[in-house]
Amino acid sequence: MSYKQFLCAAVAALLTATVCHQVAATNGYQLIGIGQYQMGMAGAVVAAPGDPMTAITNPAGLAWLKPQAAFSMEGFFPDRKANFGAGPIGSHSNVYGVPALGWLAPAFGPHLYFGGGFYGTSGMGVNYQQSNYFGGSLEAYSDLSFANIAPAIAWKPAKNWSVGFALNLAYETASFQQTVDTGDTVSGLNLDNSTSAFGIGATIGGLYKLNKYITLGLCYRSPIIFTPLTYQASYQNLSSQGGPTGGPGQYSTHLNYPQQLAFGVAFHPTSRWTISLEGQYINWHETMNNLNIHGPWSGTSYVSLPLHWHDQWVANFGTQYRINRWLTVRGGYCYGSNPIGSQDLVANLILPAMMTNHITVGATERLGMGWTLTEAYMHAFQQGMSGTMNIGGQSIPISTSMTEDEVGVEIGYRF
Numbered sequence: 001m002s003y004k005q006f007l008c009a010a011v012a013a014l015l016t017a018t019v020c021h022q023v024a025a026t027n028g029y030q031l032i033g034i035g036q037y038q039m040g041m042a043g044a045v046v047a048a049p050g051d052p053m054t055a056i057t058n059p060a061g062l063a064w065l066k067p068q069a070a071f072s073m074e075g076f077f078p079d080r081k082a083n084f085g086a087g088p089i090g091s092h093s094n095v096y097g098v099p100a101l102g103w104l105a106p107a108f109g110p111h112l113y114f115g116g117g118f119y120g121t122s123g124m125g126v127n128y129q130q131s132n133y134f135g136g137s138l139e140a141y142s143d144l145s146f147a148n149i150a151p152a153i154a155w156k157p158a159k160n161w162s163v164g165f166a167l168n169l170a171y172e173t174a175s176f177q178q179t180v181d182t183g184d185t186v187s188g189l190n191l192d193n194s195t196s197a198f199g200i201g202a203t204i205g206g207l208y209k210l211n212k213y214i215t216l217g218l219c220y221r222s223p224i225i226f227t228p229l230t231y232q233a234s235y236q237n238l239s240s241q242g243g244p245t246g247g248p249g250q251y252s253t254h255l256n257y258p259q260q261l262a263f264g265v266a267f268h269p270t271s272r273w274t275i276s277l278e279g280q281y282i283n284w285h286e287t288m289n290n291l292n293i294h295g296p297w298s299g300t301s302y303v304s305l306p307l308h309w310h311d312q313w314v315a316n317f318g319t320q321y322r323i324n325r326w327l328t329v330r331g332g333y334c335y336g337s338n339p340i341g342s343q344d345l346v347a348n349l350i351l352p353a354m355m356t357n358h359i360t361v362g363a364t365e366r367l368g369m370g371w372t373l374t375e376a377y378m379h380a381f382q383q384g385m386s387g388t389m390n391i392g393g394q395s396i397p398i399s400t401s402m403t404e405d406e407v408g409v410e411i412g413y414r415f
Helices: 001-018 035-040 059-064 286-290
Strands: 068-083 089-090 096-106 112-133 134-160 163-182 184-208 214-221 229-233 249-251 259-269 273-282 289-294 302-306 312-322 328-334 359-366 369-389 395-415
Touching: 035 068, 035 286, 035 328, 035 359, 035 369, 059 134, 059 184, 059 214, 068 112, 068 214, 068 369, 096 395, 134 184, 134 249, 134 289, 184 229, 214 229
Parallel strands: none
Antiparallel strands: 068 089, 068 096, 068 395, 096 112, 112 134, 134 163, 163 184, 184 214, 214 259, 229 249, 249 289, 259 273, 273 312, 289 302, 312 328, 328 359, 359 369, 369 395
């Protein structure tokens, strides 16, 4: 087999990996917490609201907080490596920013509270380049920006329970490419001109204070359904895998956000100490099983890329202790099952959304005159996957690995 034939077979084996989604301090590609209070609690906040970002995670929590506003900014630093069959390479994109804000005030009538939350992730993805890829050059690139604003309302008709509703208005931009250049031909899929889509969904939640020691929380988040991501692209060439070619024109796909359900219980052994436990279900299979690329393909209207993500189960544990009136410390642990099976590693090499174990620490300082400062740090332990792909009858080893660190600060004001 010539190196060009071998290279075409490599493109065929790897092409199904061409897709983009953000990679952040993660359950799949979902943040484990919004803002620094939630990050410090490792996301165990459905039954333990602590700042106005609860509008995103459980809007019923707005009824249990004083009027306030908060702004958070964090840096996210993933370290990713992959082996596409020709040796290990690292991603050239390793620094991202994640802003968030929230607000809360009484509104409209007795026992009603209005607030909202916002967060955004920008530049998430990978950028793998390998010049010695079986005699050619490999370009594997993905980039996604995601923003969600959630105006919310909560109602507290009795002193021991509340319900809440939030409208999720989302915006995403995406571009991706996975091509191999032999010098004579370029094979693969190239949708590297960034495009955008709008999405909408909803969140409903409830909180019930069983007694002064135990609080229960429940939250359901619907899918966020996006308009199509539409690209104006040039010639596409999937013939190396027996697939179609595509002419210049318009290509489109959908990247929706999954529905999820969370249940939590918070224990308050003393007035200063909180212990929070939470379980989550995330329906990745519904949105990340197959990705259909519609366009002017020869002989077909779309190409389906099988990702085969599994639904994910997540367990969160967080605790905080108020040392004195000025200082509160917290920490937590989050475990999420890997939504990607080893048999589907080839189709997800540029989707390192496989992290399982996270630990967090954080603190809040009261600065006086209503101001607070909150910090948090997260570390996700190294997670790796390995397997093989068949290229021209040969079994070629492939692998990917990743660690994550995240640090942020949040400033708040209580009115």
